[in-house]
Amino acid sequence: MATVTMPQLGESVTEGTVLKWLKQPGEAVRLDESLCEIETEKVTAELPSPFAGTMGAILVREGETVEVGVPLCELIENGATDAPNAHGPVQWSGGPMAIPPAESPAAADEPVSAPAPPEAPERSGAVRAPGPVDRRRFFSPIASRLAAAHDIDLGSLTGSGIDGRVTKQDVEAAIVRLEPTPPGGPPARPPRTGDRPTASPYAVVELSATRRTIGARLTRSNLEAPQAWTMVEADVSLLERRRLEDRGRLDPTGRAHLTLFPYFALAVCQALREFPEFNARWEGGELRRYLAVNAGIAVGTDRGLVVPVVRDAQNLNADGLASALDALVGRARSSRLQLEDVEEGTITLNNTGAFGSIASRPILNYPQVAIVTLERVVLRPVVIAGGIAIRSIVNVCLSFDHRVADGVEAGGFLAAIKRELEGEHVTS
Amino acid sequence: MAVATVIEAIRSTLDEALEADERAFILGEDVEAGGVFRVTEGLKAKHPAQVLDTPLAESSIIGVAIGAAHYGLRPIAEIQFADFIHAGFDQLCSEASRWCYRTKGDSWLPMVVRAPWGGGVHGGQHHSQSIEAFYAHLPGIKVVAPAFPADYRSLLKAAIADPNPVLFLEHKRTYRLIKQEMIGAPAETVLGRARVTRQGRDLTILAYGLMLIESLAAAETLAAEGIDCSVVDLLTLQPLDVETILESVRTTGKALIVHEDTLTGGLGGEIAALIAEHAFEFLDAPVRRLAAPDIPAMPYHHAMEAFFMPDRDKIAKAARDLAAY
Numbered sequence: 140m141a142t143v144t145m146p147q148l149g150e151s152v153t154e155g156t157v158l159k160w161l162k163q164p165g166e167a168v169r170l171d172e173s174l175c176e177i178e179t180e181k182v183t184a185e186l187p188s189p190f191a192g193t194m195g196a197i198l199v200r201e202g203e204t205v206e207v208g209v210p211l212c213e214l215i216e217n218g219a220t221d222a223p224n225a226h227g228p229v230q231w232s233g234g235p236m237a238i239p240p241a242e243s244p245a246a247a248d249e250p251v252s253a254p255a256p257p258e259a260p261e262r263s264g265a266v267r268a269p270g271p272v273d274r275r276r277f278f279s280p281i282a283s284r285l286a287a288a289h290d291i292d293l294g295s296l297t298g299s300g301i302d303g304r305v306t307k308q309d310v311e312a313a314i315v316r317l318e319p320t321p322p323g324g325p326p327a328r329p330p331r332t333g334d335r336p337t338a339s340p341y342a343v344v345e346l347s348a349t350r351r352t353i354g355a356r357l358t359r360s361n362l363e364a365p366q367a368w369t370m371v372e373a374d375v376s377l378l379e380r381r382r383l384e385d386r387g388r389l390d391p392t393g394r395a396h397l398t399l400f401p402y403f404a405l406a407v408c409q410a411l412r413e414f415p416e417f418n419a420r421w422e423g424g425e426l427r428r429y430l431a432v433n434a435g436i437a438v439g440t441d442r443g444l445v446v447p448v449v450r451d452a453q454n455l456n457a458d459g460l461a462s463a464l465d466a467l468v469g470r471a472r473s474s475r476l477q478l479e480d481v482e483e484g485t486i487t488l489n490n491t492g493a494f495g496s497i498a499s500r501p502i503l504n505y506p507q508v509a510i511v512t513l514e515r516v517v518l519r520p521v522v523i524a525g526g527i528a529i530r531s532i533v534n535v536c537l538s539f540d541h542r543v544a545d546g547v548e549a550g551g552f553l554a555a556i557k558r559e560l561e562g563e564h565v566t567s
Numbered sequence: 568m569a570v571a572t573v574i575e576a577i578r579s580t581l582d583e584a585l586e587a588d589e590r591a592f593i594l595g596e597d598v599e600a601g602g603v604f605r606v607t608e609g610l611k612a613k614h615p616a617q618v619l620d621t622p623l624a625e626s627s628i629i630g631v632a633i634g635a636a637h638y639g640l641r642p643i644a645e646i647q648f649a650d651f652i653h654a655g656f657d658q659l660c661s662e663a664s665r666w667c668y669r670t671k672g673d674s675w676l677p678m679v680v681r682a683p684w685g686g687g688v689h690g691g692q693h694h695s696q697s698i699e700a701f702y703a704h705l706p707g708i709k710v711v712a713p714a715f716p717a718d719y720r721s722l723l724k725a726a727i728a729d730p731n732p733v734l735f736l737e738h739k740r741t742y743r744l745i746k747q748e749m750i751g752a753p754a755e756t757v758l759g760r761a762r763v764t765r766q767g768r769d770l771t772i773l774a775y776g777l778m779l780i781e782s783l784a785a786a787e788t789l790a791a792e793g794i795d796c797s798v799v800d801l802l803t804l805q806p807l808d809v810e811t812i813l814e815s816v817r818t819t820g821k822a823l824i825v826h827e828d829t830l831t832g833g834l835g836g837e838i839a840a841l842i843a844e845h846a847f848e849f850l851d852a853p854v855r856r857l858a859a860p861d862i863p864a865m866p867y868h869h870a871m872e873a874f875f876m877p878d879r880d881k882i883a884k885a886a887r888d889l890a891a892y
Contacts, residue, residue: 279851281820301892307820307851308769 142210274302349443360505401461406559414552417509435484508540576716585614592617595645629655636678649684663732664707675730683739691867697828703805710805712736714779717752738776761808767795770821775801785882820851830858852892
């Protein structure tokens with residue numbers, strides 16, 4: 140009988156927690172087979188058996204944290220008599236790659252209760268354990284790529300390679316299991332090892348009407364409109380100050396929720412005066428440029444994305460836009476939108492920053508020719524007049540139909556929005 | 568000629584080349600009498616003006632070939648054993664490989680240097696060496712190393728027709744060992760192309776010369792164990808057929824490169840680098856090389872020679888390990 144103690148799993152590590160016992164008393168144990176999982180502040184590792192034998196008593200419960208050197212369990216060597224401490228305390232071998240330290244003839248005579256803590260950490264061999272690479276958690280380039288392409292969790296697969304490594308064949312077998320074979324297609328290559336259950340591993344999701352519509356529209360948009368994307372960065376420090384002032388003015392309690400978005404909508408409307416080509420629809424085989432700005436606002440709801448329209452947005456100031464937006468979003472979220480609320484948009488605005496995004500590449504709300512996003516405002520160090528200042532910075536992204544305009548106009552349009560967002564006049 | 572040995576395939580090709588083009592001629596040590604391997608046997612009698620003995624001076628053999636090629640002839644030089652070719656290294660490296668480059672393409676050197684190479688014939692230090700890596704390092708020389716008679720024939724033809732210097736390596740163990748029905752046999756006719764000799768799913772073995780033969784034998788053994796190997800015959804070592812190599816490795820995800828040359832600085836390193844650079848995302852295992860150990864020369868004693876040379880058993884073992892990875 141030998142005692143297996145808590146190994147030192149790394150330099151300056153003094154204790155470890157037994158996460159899970161992988162062997163129970165009485166179970167046969169092969170050389171280097173894992174006895175338990177151990178977690179320390181640095182690593183989590185499995186403790187390999189120092190020799191082949193039979194699992195004895197478990198001395199430390201799962202979840203318990205003990206110091207290095209404390210006995211964890213007993214182990215009975217194959218063919219050995221059950222004489223107590225025939226081996227003395229068994230230090231962890233350091234895994235199959237480590238060279239066991241030479242045994243001192245006197246070792247058996249020394250007291251078993253106090254194994255000296257290793258003084259030279261590099262000699263413990265523990266930081267290398269269990270072996271240089273845990274191949275069950277090493278995934279080859281091809282295995283990773285195949286798994287990513289087929290949305291397979293590599294960690295969930297049982298590997299047939301060396302040390303349980305998940306091989307390319309294992310991933311291919313999983314793909315065959317998880318994906319239906321196209322009718323009439325060639326027979327898939329059978330998995331190399333083991334039979335797997337054949338029950339369907341997925342459920343078919345019923346698409347709501349809204350989702351179907353969204354899907355069809357975005358697909359059409361991607362198929363029909365050659366879409367280009369560009370982005371500018373705007374300094375909205377002054378605008379942010381004005382927003383807080385406005386909020387105080389509108390609601391002296393300061394609890395009103397006035398966001399940056401109405402100011403952004405205003406800036407877009409202003410910029411469209413200079414670049415009306417982006418206030419348009421590609422419809423009926425012709426390009427229709429509109430005088431009125433019907434600004435579609437992307438709103439996420441429980442049932443999916445809807446894009447209600449603020450009509451004649453060019454006639455509204457920031458307050459007016461804020462009220463109109465509030466009303467529309469409220470109707471959208473409570474599913475009370477009327478047909479006219481969602482029709483005849485001429486451009487779409489999206490507050491992607493609300494999700495924390497700092498850059499997004501929106502797809503056109505076909506047949507509109509432009510969609511503009513307001514990203515999240517972040518504080519950034521910025522060089523101004525040779526000094527560094529903390530400023531509120533936001534990205535504005537534009538996807539546009541390249542049939543309608545080129546980079547020159549798109550850049551000009553974004554620059555105009557930027558100018559409006561940054562301009563002195565907004566601080567008035 | 569239905570079934571031919573490697574020697575017969577080379578001899579008939581030389582015979583036809585001399586017949587077809589009076590500018591073509593063979594020069595080398597004892598070639599008039601047939602040479603030590605009897606490759607040129609009978610050619611002197613048939614083409615008396617086109618088969619010339621030379622002194623025992625490899626530098627001069629290659630230098631004369633360069634001069635003759637300049638002069639408009641089509642020299643086919645024979646180096647009796649590839650082990651001796653290094654005496655002519657300067658001629659090949661500093662002159663032949665650079666000539667076209669040096670003249671901005673105004674002048675070409677249509678010459679072939681044939682050299683029996685490789686071990687497994689109990690030839691010891693001076694009659695067994697693999698010399699290909701030294702010459703495959705030279706960008707201006709083509710290096711060819713077939714394994715099967717039909718490829719020897721078609722590639723020697725292509726080498727003689729090529730306007731560049733070609734080092735044509737003949738594995739001396741394959742000379743009489745490998746026979747092939749020539750009619751209908753697959754034969755690569757273009758320098759710079761490899762051939763997938765055996766198509767498999769689990770791993771790719773890349774080899775040339777005798778090691779190609781051994782790899783095919785190993786692949787048969789492994790097939791019985793359920794390990795399905797592709798075997799690629801590299802055929803031309805400079806320039807390498809990168810596309811064929813990569814295509815096969817991208818399919819299997821595992822590559823074992825086998826050569827009889829010593830490991831360090833051998834062609835395996837170059838091929839492994841190509842795979843790492845261009846097929847990394849397709850790899851399912853580290854690229855493996857099986858080569859002779861880094862020992863100065865092929866030992867003479869048969870047991871030591873067997874220890875030195877990779878063979879079908881060693882290839883099978885390496886492939887088995889790679890398949891299990």
